[in-house]
Amino acid sequence: MKSSWIIATKESTEILRSQRGLMGLLIYSGLLSAFSLLLVSNTELSLLDNAQVVYMMAGTVLSAGALLASILGSDTYAGEKERGTLVPLLCTPIDSTALLTGKGLGMLIVWCIMFVTATPYLWAVGASGQNLGAALVYLALFGTPVVLGFGLLAMALSARTGSVLASSLSIITLLMLAATPLLIGPGLRGTAIGRAMDAVNPFAGALNTFDSVIIDSEPFSAQMARLLLVAVWLIFCLMVARRNAAHPNFQ
Amino acid sequence: MKKAKFLLLATIIIIFLATVSSAAVAPLSLELGPDDSNPATPVMGDHMRFWSAITNTGTAPIEGLVAWISLVEIDPGNEQPVDLEDWSAHKAITGAALEPGQSLRTDWPMRLIKGGDYRVVVSATDRGGDSVFTSPTIQFHVRQKPVLQAGRIIPVAAGLPLLIIGLMVLHKTRQQGRRWHESG
Numbered sequence: 038m039k040s041s042w043i044i045a046t047k048e049s050t051e052i053l054r055s056q057r058g059l060m061g062l063l064i065y066s067g068l069l070s071a072f073s074l075l076l077v078s079n080t081e082l083s084l085l086d087n088a089q090v091v092y093m094m095a096g097t098v099l100s101a102g103a104l105l106a107s108i109l110g111s112d113t114y115a116g117e118k119e120r121g122t123l124v125p126l127l128c129t130p131i132d133s134t135a136l137l138t139g140k141g142l143g144m145l146i147v148w149c150i151m152f153v154t155a156t157p158y159l160w161a162v163g164a165s166g167q168n169l170g171a172a173l174v175y176l177a178l179f180g181t182p183v184v185l186g187f188g189l190l191a192m193a194l195s196a197r198t199g200s201v202l203a204s205s206l207s208i209i210t211l212l213m214l215a216a217t218p219l220l221i222g223p224g225l226r227g228t229a230i231g232r233a234m235d236a237v238n239p240f241a242g243a244l245n246t247f248d249s250v251i252i253d254s255e256p257f258s259a260q261m262a263r264l265l266l267v268a269v270w271l272i273f274c275l276m277v278a279r280r281n282a283a284h285p286n287f288q
Numbered sequence: 289m290k291k292a293k294f295l296l297l298a299t300i301i302i303i304f305l306a307t308v309s310s311a312a313v314a315p316l317s318l319e320l321g322p323d324d325s326n327p328a329t330p331v332m333g334d335h336m337r338f339w340s341a342i343t344n345t346g347t348a349p350i351e352g353l354v355a356w357i358s359l360v361e362i363d364p365g366n367e368q369p370v371d372l373e374d375w376s377a378h379k380a381i382t383g384a385a386l387e388p389g390q391s392l393r394t395d396w397p398m399r400l401i402k403g404g405d406y407r408v409v410v411s412a413t414d415r416g417g418d419s420v421f422t423s424p425t426i427q428f429h430v431r432q433k434p435v436l437q438a439g440r441i442i443p444v445a446a447g448l449p450l451l452i453i454g455l456m457v458l459h460k461t462r463q464q465g466r467r468w469h470e471s472g
Binding site: 054059060063066073076083086157158162 | 444
């Protein structure tokens with residue numbers, strides 16, 4: 038566990054203390070700022086319009102988190118291999134599970150920083166509306182497994198393919214597919230195929246929960262099926278990542 | 289002249305009789321009132337409650353009674369019926385039966401989602417009848433509550449990116465200082 042923690046702090050520090058990492062955080066913060074400033078001109082929103090804004094911002098934070106986790110995850114094993122540091126890393130007395138745990142924890146720390154950065158924005162747009170507290174709680178509860186799942190799956194692809202480009206392209210395509218509920222309207226999502234996709238898509242599960250909790254003020258008991266869906270997603274991704282991280286591609 | 293007077297009198301009598309007869313056959317009477325606990329000057333986000341009493345004033349039982357509440361926005365230039373989907377979870381009662389003389393009291397809670405002037409009315413009909421009966425209306429004003437405050441958004445939207453830029457500058461300066469020390 039100690040070695041995992043050392044890797045986690047090293048990974049997160051490398052991201053957050055580098056100019057590149059801070060630039061990423063600046064872009065993320067700029068995105069949320071632009072979104073918030075768009076609303077300043079319209080102060081006479083109804084309570085539901087306001088809840089809709091908080092819902093959309095929660096969706097944006099989730100998307101940005103999943104995207105960053107996918108990029109970071111793609112860089113883990115394949116990036117180490119391309120930089121020539123994978124073999125020395127695997128020669129150290131750290132087992133593959135500890136390495137995976139460390140890298141996963143590093144990703145979790147980055148997601149926590151993204152969440153903390155998003156909190157003032159959510160407060161700024163949602164403090165006078167409804168369900169702001171619930172929005173934060175459910176963003177943490179549902180966002181964390183979804184984001185970590187994408188990150189772990191990206192790590193699995195990274196270990197499997199040994200190529201940052203191949204794993205990034207694969208995971209970002211999957212993420213775009215999963216994030217279609219953000220783009221398509223409720224009409225298309227109401228069809229049989231749309232409903233079937235929503236039922237198995239953890240990203241849609243998290244978004245539907247935000248909708249249900251923030252806009253419709255529905256209780257926790259109504260979210261149990263979706264919580265199970267995102268938990269299953271996380272466990273599945275963890276198993277796939279563990280399996281692939283045990284035998285990373287050296288070729 | 290006499291003929292004209294006669295026609296006028298006949299018309300008045302016909303209208304009077306028609307009114308009396310329609311009142312006599314109306315089998316339902318509806319009352320609508322605000323709850324005592326309602327805020328005097330409601331603000332967006334407040335909860336309000338109305339009560340209605342539907343009485344069977346006819347001589348035959350009424351089966352399959354349906355009553356529903358409607359809300360109409362009457363702001364000048366913005367007159368429109370309001371979709372109660374988000375305002376109330378209790379929008380109708382269905383399938384009730386009323387014996388002659390029997391009354392049905394119903395509470396209609398709602399959450400005020402948007403500011404403006406509104407008029408509320410309860411309507412009722414039954415399975416066998418061909419008319420819709422309405423209660424008197426109640427008008428109320430919902431004060432707008434600002435849900436977005438520029439004074440809260442601008443400091444956050446400008447402050448956080450500036451803070452990160454500050455961190456980047458600090459980091460760069462430290463790096464340069466470290467390099468300068470190493471080379472010196």
